[in-house]
Amino acid sequence: MSSLQIRPAQPADLPRLTDIYNHYVIHAPATFDLEPRTLEQHAEWLAQFGETGRHRLLVGEEDGLVVGYAGTRRFRGKPAYNTTVESTIYCVPEATGRGIGAKLYAALFDAIAGEDVHRIVAGYVPPNPGSEKLHAQFGFKPVGTFTEQGYKFGRYWDVVWLERPLKLEAE
Secondary structure: OOOOEEEEOOHHHHHHHHHHHHHHHHHOOOOOOOOOOOHHHHHHHHOOOOOOOOOOEEEEEEOOEEEEEEEEEEOOOOHHHOOEEEEEEEEOHHHOOOOHHHHHHHHHHHHOOOOOOOEEEEEEOOOOHHHHHHHHHOOOEEEEEEEEEEEEOOEEEEEEEEEEEOOOOOO
16 A cells, blocks of 8 residues: 555545545435535535635545545634634545544644634534544544534434634644
8 A cells, every 4th residue: 555645635636525525425424415416516615725725625645546635614604703714524434544534634734834723623423433533633622512413314413513723732
């Protein structure tokens, strides 16, 4: 196996990014989308990210194939929220548990280190011990659980919300 290469996402990555995301739409409550996204829908999502600024999307690639991605995007639309970003991270199922998510998050948070970001927020649907561990590893602290926030697969799901400052105390 070759080593993981991390780089900014490019428009050519769109089909693979869509496939990765749609796996979770179909098979997991990790996203509350109920229908797989089309390439056109996912292209709109991809357009929010830049190679500079607060809103970035990085991909991890092995042997020329994208195996995961991590990004930061706008948290809410009102201007007072501009210095808060929401993180997102997904890996292909066969790549989970191999440290790819940690490498992606490390590169992502390094990439935005000089940006005007005060807080990073994240949410995950429990139980998800991998996501819980990954976020704790990067200094995220739980701030609350929104109960029964999404209805998918015939049941309601909670969302655990976490936050961290861009610059951690130990840095």
